[in-house]
Amino acid sequence: MSDKFNEDKIKSLLKDMPQVNDTLDKDELYRKVASNITPKRARKRKRTWLIPSFATVAVICLVVIIAQSMQPSNFGALDNGRSQMDEVSENMEMAQLPTENNENQITTNEAEEGNNDMAIMERAEEEIFTSRVVNAQENTTLIYGAVLDNNANAVIPLTFVVDKLNADVESYYSHLNDYIREEEWGVFAYPFENMTFDINNDNNEVMINVPENYQFGNGGGTVQGLFETVISTMFLPYQLDTAVIDYASSTNQELGMLGNIESFPLERGEQQIYKMYQSSENGASLFVPFNFTGDIVRALEEMRNPQEETNTQASIPADYSFSSIQSNGDELLIQFDDPSRPQNDQQTQDMIEAILLTAKSFGFSSVNIEADVAQVGIYPMNQSIFVPDAVNPVHIR
Structure with missing residues (x-):
């Protein structure tokens, strides 16, 4: 069967179909069509309340700690009031309390960020030591x-x-x-x-x-x-x-x-060395001075020796040895045989403060200690540290 035959056949059939007339008004047709169209709802975005990053809280706490640490008086050996570490810990606990509206809306990233910040704060807490000056x-x-x-x-x-x-x-x-x-x-x-x-x-x-x-x-x-x-x-x-x-x-x-x-x-102060007094394991640790005859080099060497009769411990650990002890005007310059030996811990900060007090009695106004570690507690290494005003603070609130 040819294509021409099919085309003629279709035309013949169409002519035989009844005629259809549409009497529906155009405006009415539009209204019917429009009424059946359901507008697509805009997807309602769930509002997420963002908790301020714990990093912000951590930075604020660290700024307070560092500013106070530059003033050793706030970290007294004996304190009749609440310690600064207690206040920092309390602030950290408050910062971690979620509100009722946002407790379930912390994202995974924010939680991980909080954990990282907590680790930073824990390390910072470990670096806060008791100052005895x-x-x-x-x-x-x-x-x-x-x-x-x-x-x-x-x-x-x-x-x-x-x-x-x-x-x-x-x-x-x-x-x-x-x-x-x-x-x-x-x-x-x-x-x-x-x-x-x-x-x-x-x-x-x-x-x-x-x-x-x-x-x-x-x-x-x-x-x-x-x-x-x-x-x-x-x-x-x-x-x-x-x-x-x-x-x-x-x-x-x-x-x-x-x-x-x-x-x-009044007895004018002689040259003195400072050691650590502690009457018992649970007793307070206090610096105690002893009159000393000799130069600053011998003085620092003597500070490595305990005095058991007075419950006094060495303020410089016995395993420390000096490669150089010199003066530059009114500044004392100290180098250790092993510059990696000083660590960022309480014992090393105690040693530094004992050296500062001893240097002061010998007429020095500052001390510069060379070490691999950049900071020991509140004291920077490899730069001038001024001697303190007084010793063994007791805070009266």
């Missing part, structure tokens, strides 16, 4: 005290840090022993027994007011013999020269075995 700050007052070791063989200086400027120093001195925790710290508070002190800066002297019938309390001959040393430790930092005794009694004007003394010059 203090520097004067704008809004604090330093009050200098002293205690004895538990065998009354050594005088241990303390620095009471009062969180306000221009505090009534004399009032604190009248109640100084109230702030000393003998049993906890493993020390012996000097038996001032209601003595009071008046500082006269015009005459560069301190007036010691001895109450009537003063008997040195439970202090024996050894304790009484340290009276002038204790008073000198307490008041020399104020640049005073003399202690004057004022007896309340007109008949009893003696200080025990010291007899009748009206005044005495």
Whole structure:
């Protein structure tokens, strides 16, 4: 069958079909078509509440820690208030608490980021060590005290840090022993027994007011013999020269075995080395000075030796050895045989602070320690570190 035949056949069939007329209005047709069209709903995007990155919290905490760490007074050896680490830990816990609306909306990436930030913070916490020195700050007052070791063989200086400027120093001195925790710290508070002190800066002297019938309390001959040393430790930092005794009694004007003394010059500090005192495993660790005759090189070598009779440990570990100890003006330069030996830990920071205190007594104003590690606690290596103002801080809140 040919193509021409098929085409003619189709035309014939179409002519025979009935004619169809559409009478539907065009506008009505449009409305019907439009009414059957269901508009495609825009997909509602689920709103996701983003939790601020823990990195932000971590950075804020680190900034606070570093700023405070540059001020050693905030990391005292003995603290009557809540430690700064407690505050940082509390802030971290608060930062981790999710709200009811967003607890299920943390993405996997955000969770992983939080875990990484937590690891960073844990490392940062491990690098915060106890500082046993203090520097004067704008809004604090330093009050200098002293205690004895538990065998009354050594005088241990303390620095009471009062969180306000221009505090009534004399009032604190009248109640100084109230702030000393003998049993906890493993020390012996000097038996001032209601003595009071008046500082006269015009005459560069301190007036010691001895109450009537003063008997040195439970202090024996050894304790009484340290009276002038204790008073000198307490008041020399104020640049005073003399202690004057004022007896309340007109008949009893003696200080025990010291007899009748009206005044005495404050003992000017000799060259001293600093070691670490700790009466027991759980006792406080405190720096204790010992007078020393010799140069700074011999002084640092001696700091490697403990003194068991006074429960005093070496402040420089025995396995440290020096390749160079030199001075550059008023700066002490120290190199170790093994520059990789100093580590970022509490023991090394204690050593650095003991060196700073010892260098200060030898007339140096700064110390530069060469080491492979860039930072030990709050102290940068391979650059100048200024000597501190005082030692063994006790924070009074």
